[in-house]
Amino acid sequence: MTNFDRITVDPTVMSGQPCIRGMRLTVRRVLEALATYSDRNELAQEYPELEDQDIKQALEYAAASLDDRVLELN
Template sequence: MGKKMDRITIDPTVMNGQPCIRKLRLTVRRVVEAVALYPHREELYTEYPELEDEDIRQALEFAARNLESQIIPLEAA
């Protein structure tokens, strides 16, 4: 980690200040969810043609950085 995060934008007037991709109305959270829902990138890009590989990489890195110091309990199955 440690590369520049120039594609993640936070603007209080866009999506209630949630972190977004390149000032689009596409949140980092939605990108991470979409990566999980569409394991094949072709499907992901069909659903979100505005996304680029670097957008996805930075969204995943941003999410990982923000989870780094959190302990999240999972329910036992």
């Protein structure tokens, strides 16, 4: 499992939603931005504080948060 050292959860910041490095930038917002800005240069202009490792960990965190189970059909 990945060590999410760039993802922080603080009940006093953004109502406890997972954020990037304690900023008021949620993992969800990063994912939405990735979907909106297909060009990384545009993304960097809109969110200059966002680093490549932040994006990578936001994607990994989202993937780890999803339940991926295989169900047997009888």
